[in-house]
Amino acid sequence: MVSPAAVIAASFAYLLLLFAVAYVGDWRARQGRSVIDSAWIYALSMAVYCTAWTYFGSVGRAASGGVWFLPIYLGPTLAMVLGWVVIRKMIRIARVYRITSIADFIASRYGKSPLLSGLVTLIAVVGIVPYIALQLKAVSAGYTLLTAPGSAGLAPGRHWDSDGAFYVALILAGFSMVFGARQLDTTERHEGMVAAIAFESLVKLVAFLAVGVFVVYGLFDGLTDLFARARAVPALANLLRLEQGADFSWAQWFAQILLSMLSVVFLPRQFQVMVVENVRESHLRRAVWVFPLYMLVINLFVLPIALGGLLYFGSTPMNAENFVLSLPLAAGQNALALFAFVGGLSAATGMVIVETIAVSTMVSNELVMPLLLRTRQFRPGAGHDLTRVLLGVRRTAILGLMLLGYSYFHLAGEAYALVSIGLVSFAAVAQFAPALLGGLYWKGGSPTGALAGLLAGFSMWVYTLMLPSIAKSGWLGTDFLEHGPWGLTLLRPEQLLGLRGLDGLTHSLFWSMLVNIVAYVGISLWRAPSGQVASQALLFVDVYDRSAASSPIFWRGQAKVPDLLRLCERFLGAGKARSLFETYAARAGAAQVDAIRADARLVHFVETQLAGAVGSASARLLVASAVEEESLTAEDVLRMLDEASQLRAHSRELEEKSESLERATAELRQANEQLKSLDRLKDDFMSSVTHELRTPLTSIRALAELMRDDAQMPPAQRRQFIDIIVTETERLTRLVNQVLDMAKIESGHAQWHTSDVDLRALVQQAVSTTTELFHERQTQVDVVMPDQLPSLRCDPDRLMQVLLNLLSNAAKFVPVPGGRVTVRLDHDAAGVTISVRDNGPGVPREQQALIFERFRQGGDGANRPQGTGLGLPISRQIVEHFGGRIWIESKPRQGSSFVFQLPWHGLAPRPGATQQGDTT
């Protein structure tokens, strides 16, 4: 046992710590350095889903039903799988239209109907009360157990003033007010609260895991030992199986998964942390798997603790829901028990704080405000500053909710297990699903349909689930349960129309969802919606298509800036309203507030800002009262939508055009660069060609002039001169031919005569053609080639040209005497390799790449050999035309080897090249 003072001191110390965390969170938010701007914090704040139900109730459920504690975590996991699709859309809508609660969301979607938002709020309040009672029950039971272990379980005091639960309720209410209703924010975001909730999620996880590890490894000898001992007891072995000795109720399993799947999104507190408090859409990406992982980890030890408790206490009757506390206590681990209690407190306070803040916002915005605005004192035209009133309403709502929770705890809580109470709440909020999900994806859903669906579903829930639970607690006669009202057995709440075979929850879920969906869809299809409703439907369903700039604004009428400003001052405070208008003026390009044009955009702006403070339904009422509006018909809506989408289409068109312009500019610039470099090449080429032409021309002209001027020139000398002139002319001819040849090949106008070529014969012929040349240079020529070689398809004349080029090159560079040239012909699977090797001076490495360029001859200027400098470039063009490549292998003073390779099937026809086969 732990002394009450210690428990109370620890609890308060923990709550103060929580408050410190929240304070730091708010303080950092004001400085613009948000602590909650993190996907991890966001995911942890979602874990507010795990309440005292998880912490205490799951163990109790596992102790009686084995794996039955799990469906309410599997459902949310499945829901989160689709979170990136569905929840992201909700976040986007909530951000764009400043939605502050789930009631606001549904009402906004269906034409901002105050009636609908009021109904949703009512359902949320009634539905959530049992859930709050559950937390109170868990905390007060924990406290009782910790301070007086003898009184197993819970025994609420006879008097309210001796009842722990009552004080717990008051303290938690005070705490929620401090957290969530200190100031008014137009976005309804509470950074400090979210930070505190994330912190709480960590505390409850660590505390629960600590107890789990203690039970498994402290009380037992590890998991294997624990499970082995449990399997030895038949009653416990059953808990580890699906069937558990009876038929497994798949319907109930399915119902609980479905129920929890909907609840994890539609419970007011889940909507608050997931949608309203979301800082960045991208955080959802990580949160959708971290949150399920959190649930998996916190559930790891549920079954071991349950089995451990059952084994440890044996026949002593103990409430399994308190094993988390009673096991450490029984083992004398008081500190651990206290820590476990703080963890449970953490789970309960987290839920209560967020839930009451979310629901109180709904109560003040959707229930109280619309009513207040109808009274004379608060009439929209009156000059009251309503910010204080709003805060007062919220605080009262928080207190009221806690007291309602406390009443339910007294009324029905004692008879029920934690899990059953929680499921009652789940079934209530599941009623939001058809209207909300339908509203997200179906444009046809209408306000009357939503209203009818919600009313029908909620009534069915009250009749088939809520009333029976109250009756079974002894506050109503159970007569109508057994025999039906007025003795009509067909109307028995738990076997409606004689439907049997389902447990109470599944039965209620089935009927309520059935009537809900049928009413929603049926009545929506009955009549076409009005213009305003249709406009909201479009805005919601197509939210991803709307950017702020092109979003259509469905409003027409006359407004005055001072009226709107006064309206904002009343609900947001004078300073805030002024600064909002100044921001708007700056954005709209107006010099000052008075210069703002009171157009539809301004009215829309004011309405969204007000919606943040008082909810969209009230904001609609307020704005309507401050301006003169004309009502919209469906045609108006369509026309406005057309205007907006035309605007959007135009801006998209412009965007596309400027993009393609940019692309074209880049392409042009690139083409220009290419042209410039080609131009430079052409200049180089021209100057090289003219230089090459001038040298022989100069000598021809000089010799011819000499012969003309000197009539007495001896015939021998004259003959020598004429020989030189002929040689030079031949050189000129060759040069011009090669230039022409080069130009033809490059431009693709060369003629190619392809045929099957016997390479052995071709090489032999090339060598014999050049025999005389080599003979003059006293050079020995060796030919190495295989005995047999398949023929190759190419142009024999061109190939001969290449060979002659290489051979005459070699002849130019061999030393005299002692020259040696080797021609080698090889082949493999890929193709044919021909090399011409000489023992000349070799080509320096830096020149090897250049000699295949035009007019780049080997050797320096002084001992440049005779030649045009076009031989190798032409050879390269020819080889590459046949899909091959040519290169040089050389080391200085060790000779050089020109090699080219031709593939068997490498003919790469080039555009424009004239291809003629077998024309020889």
Added chain:
Amino acid sequence: MGWPETGRGADPGKEARVFEGLGTQRLLALFFTGWLLFSFPLLGLWDRDATLLGVPLFPAALFILWALLIATLAWWMEHPDQK
């Protein structure tokens, strides 16, 4: 174009956008896989009197399936570009 360019015509596939993209289709597939694995009759297949490393097969299988589901989701969410 024979018809005026209205909002609907100018923006094709507006409706389909919600469910477009391989990412969304994968998530839908994963959702239905999870739904199948956790319900009748596939879940019943694990209900045997056996143990896995000392842990009874049925609870172990439930937690392992659950973990696999989360791991797949995490992989797809954290590597959105591998389409």
